Amino acid sequence: MYEPTPTEQKWQGLWAEQRTNEPDLDGAEHPYYNLMMFPYPSAEGLHVGNLYAFTGADFHGRYRRLRGLDVFQPIGFDAFGIHSENYALKVNVHPMELIPRSIETFTRQLERAGIMYDWSHTVTTTDPAYYRWTQWIFLQLFKAGLAEKKEAPVNWCPSCKTVLANEQVEGGKCERCGTEVGQRLLSQWFFRITDYTEKLLANLDWIDWSASTLTAQRNWIGRSDGALLRFRLASDPDETIEVFTTRPDTLFGATFMVLAPEHPLVDSLTTDERRAEVSAYRDAAAAVDLVERLKTDDKTKTGVFTGGFAINPATGLEIPVWIADYVLMEYGTGAIMAVPAHDQRDFEFARQYGLDIRPVVASPDLVEQTIDPSSVSLELGDQAFVEHAEGERLINSGEFSGLTAVEGGARIVASLGEQGLGEPQVNYRLHDWCISRQRYWGPPIPIIYCDECGTVPVPEADLPVLLPHVEQFKPGDDGIAPLAKAESFYRATCPTCGREARRETDVSDTFLDSAWYFLRYPSTDFDDRPMDEARTDRWLAVDMYIGGEEHAVLHLLYSRFITMALHDLGHVPFEEPYERFRKHGLIIRDGAKMSKSKGNVVNPDEYIDRYGADTFRTYLMFLGPYQEGGDFREAGIAGPQRFLSRTFDAVEAAVESGQTGFPDPDVERVIHQTIRQVTGDFESLSFNTAIAALMELLNVLRASGRVPTRDEVRPLVVMLGPIAPHLAEELWEMLGKESSLFEQAPWPDYDPSKLITDTVDLPVQVNGKLRGTITVARGADETTVSQAALADEGVKRHTDGVEIVKTIYIPDRLLNLVVRS
């Protein structure tokens, strides 16, 4: 009888003892780096969602291993950051105590799940031995001019007392605590990720990633092609307002301009009689945070007229300049030319304030009927005309009238270019990466401020800048970082001049910790360098990265950027960190994402205790396609449980009978078909169908009480390896093998000649409906097949007395007789 718990303990013990899961990092001939996203070790312990992700990645890693590759499969802990800090505050335990405990729990849980980790190469981001190099990376970027400090409006969460990245704000509220977010102006460290925008975008064309992840990154980067145009001020022709537009073709329709409230030209544009109103509006806008301004529910446009005018370079008309909060300072130039006829937002604004609306683009048929496209009167309903009809043409656009929008746009830009008033431009949604956090639980940013020497990087020899143990680490509502109150920390001497100086007291974003951890795993045994050159050459880039799509943009984009920067600085020989990335699906329960608040979280320990890790693994991967996720239903676990137990019984019976060989050609054929199927399924991460195929094979092997031979069960045992590794090892041993299954690369090959039968069962349709199945020789010709088909009772019933007008015959696949009655 199959007893999972003792079997699993036995093999986990042997694996650890024999270092089965630790590849030779210096000598491996077929290195394969199988990476999975490392977890944030919460105090509550491992979540089934984590285990689902890891199990699938482990299936993949073990499969590659059984095919003969030297698989390096490390794990680590992403333990810095707001998650951990907030939780520590909540339970009132210092994170320096809490985190090691959480990691211990996680480690224990991961070990018993039977995942093929190399525990001799783990990474913990909170370990000074690790974050020393995180700080080192900051310094490399700083020296290369890729890190800079600038004052910027930032999102501020009054509850978490910290700056939030735009990504950490959802619908105007803090992602963590749900509090309404405000706006503050702070001096922050930024990484110039925008220097790499084009490379980040272009490489998406060749990296082998899940398609949806590629799309998400493209959208996030948000390239848009347009033009930069300059509008002279009516009051001062030497001064211009720059705008970015994707629709230069609509320039003749620009009847007013709108600046973001923070725009630097607002002051000089505002006339005295408008000043009070303008500054009231600007104050109100500043009180609302960046994200609040973008909130969905209330899109009613507001704004005020500055009293100033600009000149539309196309029409020569003076147009009013307004400010409004629907124009964002962070995008483009912080100013727009408003074309109400062809932009829904501008349209609404114009309606709201009674501004001119001038249509300048029309559908081709309308232009056909028009004698003079340079003077058309056109009624708009309650919508702007924004459709991009094929061949739409310009109207009311002077000399450009009648041209297609595409051509007209290009000509307008060219014409402005001659006057120095415009040129084509590309704009991106992507912003520089703000890495400063006014929090405690992160790696200090290694910078010293000296009155004499200015901003001085901490010398590399002085790293790490240790995060001190601070009792009162709760952030204050004054926006002062916790470390700024720790005098022994921030007092320093300037490394350059030796005078008294002050340390940077912000810590860096958690996303920086995780932006390079995979570079560290192979080199964890070196403490004098972040990445050993030989190790890096041998193992990196990552061959397969599996993770959740929730990280499709941030983590994956940041780690690509860091890798590119390190590449350009000569530290790594590749510019893309992950050659292949596959997203895994989300495991849900009762139709909802698992969460503590919904009370539908599953604790894996409970299930592993009851059923064993192998059964639980098999169940998790069987419940649905790995890349799509699925519904966790407790009842379903019985299937995998029976399957493993029946497999054990079958192998046991085979061993006892002592029979060998392949006595039954039908069974042998199924074995080969299964090998083909399962191999293909593992290649495409279709673990659910691989398991189903093995179940089918087992059903054949033991059909009607049949006892299989040792040779018949061997491929089954090997293919079970990635799925239920402990059981597979046990069965492998029962079959008389001496060393670990995973040391031997025994993945079976199928013999194509054994897949084929001499005869085939051919479905016969009449008018597309199945009326019979006939057995014919493989490759039989149409005449033979038709005759056999017409002799079939079921077919005859539908062909007698009617005329066969057409015969469709796909050899070995199908015969379709088309009749007319």
Place this chain on the structure above:
RNA sequence: GCCGGAGUGGCGGAACUGGCAGACGCGCCGGACUCAAAAUCCGGUGGGAGCAAUCCCUUGAGGGUUCGAGUCCCUCCUCCGGCACCA
């Protein structure tokens, strides 16, 4: 609103480049073993009509292409995920 993805039995889900829809599993029904139950084993199981052979219907809805559509095209509906006043 925009960008992804998905709608198939009572349930989770299969179906390669258009070719026998419902693999595999859960559940359910029947049988064997048992004093009995559990476990195990064997058989059945999309819906409808019929004693039956057999026939009809069926992949979110409606149209289309095709000898043939879950699969391709058009229109629409619903659900999930992401982005969201990005000029």
